């Protein structure tokens with residue numbers, strides 16, 4: 014008898030479906046790719062053809078220029094070769110999708126990157142029962158438990174109010190995190206203008222075009238120091254310690270990332286105000302998701318796979334690490 018899911022082939026450069034001659038999130042250019050979401054380590058440039066959600070295709074066009082794309086809406090089903098394919102929300106960033114594959118009476122779900130908690134900038138993760146669940150494990154250690162979003166945003170606002178002569182400079186990954194920080198502040202009722210680094214403009218515009226209200230957003234470039242006192246400024250993490258930030262009034266450097274649970278990381282990057290805000294599932298979300306889906310097998314794509322594989326083994330769930338290459342965990 015054929016092995017469960019053997020029509021889905023993990024290779025170091027991505028997951029390959031021979032029956033459809035298509036790759037999922039390949040790290041090298043291929044003739045035809047299915048792409049889960051727009052982060053650079055999943056969505057590479059240079060593919061012949063890209064099948065992805067309309068939002069992911071737009072993100073790839075901002076980053077890589079025009080794509081030969083086939084937009085696939087959430088819930089739309091299509092057939093590639095002998096494989097039925099559909100995209101369902103992954104709750105990670107705008108347009109992020111899990112790819113649901115049905116073939117030979119077996120269902121394999123490739124989740125890409127995902128999280129379970131509320132995110133006002135994208136559709137919520139949709140659990141899909143399956144035989145094989147292919148999961149990430151970016152925060153796949155029991156030490157990673159992300160706190161409540163609301164409490165982290167409160168911390169940011171309290172710091173801002175306590176320092177009217179300074180600004181809070183928030184480092185946030187350009188795709189997803191930056192827009193989420195802004196939107197979460199709006200959800201908290203913060204209506205002041207928020208100033209952004211030029212590198213964030215196009216992706217913020219893309220979110221706004223897709224109906225995510227980011228409120229009063231202004232370029233930080235060319236604004237007088239005085240005007241930026243008591244303000245929130247959002248920039249890519251790389252701008253926190255470079256010359257760009259010198260124009261700001263005594264910036265309090267903050268960083269919005271799941272990695273801010275690791276104090277040493279915050280110290281290394283000279284972060285005064287760590288804000289723990291992650292677009293990935295934490296340990297509890299990873300294990301709760303596996304319990305909810307109760308797949309026959311779990312395959313772990315990238316991250317800290319050992320603890321999760323072990324956790325599955327203890328519960329009689331067959332699990333293995335796929336050892337894919339080219340994924341980074343700095344996108345959070």
Ligand SMILES: [Zn+2]
Nearest residue numbers: 052105126344
């Ligand atoms: Zn990602």
Ligand SMILES: [Zn+2]
Nearest residue numbers: 054126340341
């Ligand atoms: Zn990733």
